[in-house]
């Protein structure tokens with residue numbers, strides 16, 4: 001890790017650690033926008049992490065931005081940090097500027113196809129994007145859409161859309177956005193990014209977030225098993241508990257390694273195989289890890305009052321978003337089948 | 352809070368990738384005609400001539416000092432050679448243990464004379480080792496060792512028995528772990544390691560046939576076996592510390608997740624690009640696990656290179672890695688409509704039979720699953 005990376009990590013750890021307390025997370029679940037948190041993130045430069053410094057951003061590398069994202073996820077920060085980065089990246093690819101405030105991207109489902117056609121001097125964008133993260137909170141939605149056989153990015157002010165509420169199981173906003181809007185020609189620009197690449201970057205983000213959330217579930221569990229007394233001793237003294245904690249830690253370590261793979265891929269070639277590997281492995285770690293964390297906590301961890309669910313519900317959501325394990329492992333597996341026995345090692349695993 | 356940190360592995364570079372190309376060219380030449388069933392033996396497959404050829408190329412004792420016959424290459428370069436060998440199913444078994452742990456132990460704890468007389472021969476592929484740890488009543492509980500080396504004039508007299516000793520019948524030396532002091536209370540004190548010449552009078556080796564009908568491991572009996580003072584490895588009574596160090600080398604390498612790689616290869620060959628979606632998902636999952644384990648294992652190689660102690664991380668790699676190795680035959684069973692058959696001409700069902708029958712041993716040899724989980728839990732501060 002470079003010195004900058006360490007600084008970003010420590011700064012994010014302090015910021016999110018201080019601000020994301022139970023009260024803030026409870027309020028966010030009720031739909032209250034965490035204004036103070038977002039302002040603090042703005043001040044720290046985390047809301048324009050990927051935007052060039054001369055355009056008012058922080059100009060972080062993708063790797064360093066991922067470090068901040070991992071820490072934010074560790075503290076279950078209820079704000080679109082990853083989505084804003086995705087939007088910045090998409091906007092930059094098309095040379096579009098970003099308005100102030102939170103941002104998001106659409107569509108995030110493979111099954112949602114929007115359409116865009118020329119109208120007057122500009123364009124008309126139509127269609128419905130389901131499960132769009134934080135749409136109602138966003139200043140703009142950056143839409144990736146195909147038109148005239150090319151990929152375009154459209155910058156759409158949220159007020160131009162119709163938004164129906166919705167959430168993932170962690171109560172993070174995932175809304176249905178209906179578009180039927182006239183866009184000025186300078187709100188639309190072509191991009192080299194296609195739907196597969198956007199999905200890959202999104203999956204890399206969620207992989208990193210899973211690693212963050214799982215490390216928190218591990219911390220909470222390690223702390224709890226050393227405090228909780230049954231049969232006259234801390235339950236951490238029981239071998240079954242020790243072994244479950246060992247497995248939780250092992251899966252958390254694997255998720256972190258997967259997140260490192262995803263970050264490196266996002267920073268370089270966005271190789272869908274590497275990202276598929278990472279999302280697949282992290283998704284599995286999320287499933288196993290969340291189950292072990294809950295098992296160790298007993299009934300108290302099953303309550304809304306305890307904080308464990310802020311992490312585990314995010315794990316259950318993020319493992320599915322931008323492609324669940326089956327989607328990504330199918331891609332990795334097909335590449336292996338195409339490479340064949342002789343090629344799988346040399347062309348894929350150790351290429 | 353105690354986290355298991357896996358630092359980013361040292362990156363591959365021009366040197367490692369040039370080496371990788373050399374190893375691949377060598378394997379393409381040398382392994383022609385080797386059947387999948389032979390490759391499935393992985394690092395249990397032995398071929399002394401092959402070991403010599405590797406030694407000629409400087410691929411045994413790669414990281415050791417030149418003055419002891421080594422090649423002073425990086426841990427990462429060694430890693431590249433190991434993983435390429437295992438992925439190809441090369442018969443590396445003859446020298447595996449000596450290269451992986453006995454040589455490094457002698458270099459670290461041995462006397463100058465031991466280093467000079469033994470280590471160069473290991474690097475030449477002329478000298479093979481076995482591990483004398485387990486006993487009938489001392490398996491996971493290694494400190495319960497009862498084999499005894501008693502101080503006598505000019506050396507030690509050994510009495511006792513080892514068991515499950517892989518390759519004892521084809522090894523030149525054993526690193527013997529045994530008790531040298533029976534007086535103390537502390538079970539971890541009073542144990543030592545010796546470099547024992549397997550031709551020493553009084554040593555009797557009896558084969559043990561495994562469930563698949565093969566002979567790899569043995570019982571080794573010691574009856575008034577005299578070993579000279581110079582055979583003591585490290586300090587008298589330091590055996591526990593030394594053996595713990597040795598096990599870090601034993602636990603973290605690519606041999607802990609690639610043992611059943613040949614089965615993945617044969618499955619991909621058998622199913623082909625038109626395989627159904629279910630197969631693609633299952634095999635993609637296996638591939639994903641392998642790639643993440645590879646990164647974690649390289650991270651441990653980096654720690655070893657820097658002289659850090661990765662005992663806990665090594666246990667994580669072995670635990671996740673052997674679990675995957677054991678899962679692979681179970682997954683393949685569900686993808687192919689055929690029964691495992693050891694002697695079949697069909698390479699897939701022959702390899703499946705081999706891997707399925709050997710799978711139980713993966714989470715026993717080198718420390719059982721339960722023992723590894725205990726080590727990880729200790730690393731987390733729970734015990």
Ligand SMILES: Cc1cc2nc3c(=O)[nH]c(=O)nc-3n(C[C@H](O)[C@H](O)[C@H](O)COP(=O)(O)OP(=O)(O)OC[C@H]3O[C@@H](n4cnc5c(N)ncnc54)[C@H](O)[C@@H]3O)c2cc1C
Nearest residue numbers: 482483484485490491515516517712715716717718719721
């Ligand atoms: C193929 C193969 C090759 C081998 N090669 C060698 C070799 O070359 N040299 C050598 O020295 N040894 C070798 N071994 C032996 C190996 O190291 C032992 O099998 C292993 O350490 C376990 O010992 P055990 O078999 O006596 O089982 P036991 O220790 O009796 O264990 C039986 C079961 O009890 C569990 N158990 C034991 N203690 C605990 C505990 N404290 N808490 C929870 N569960 C526990 C174990 O995990 C296991 O599930 C080999 C084994 C195999 C299978």
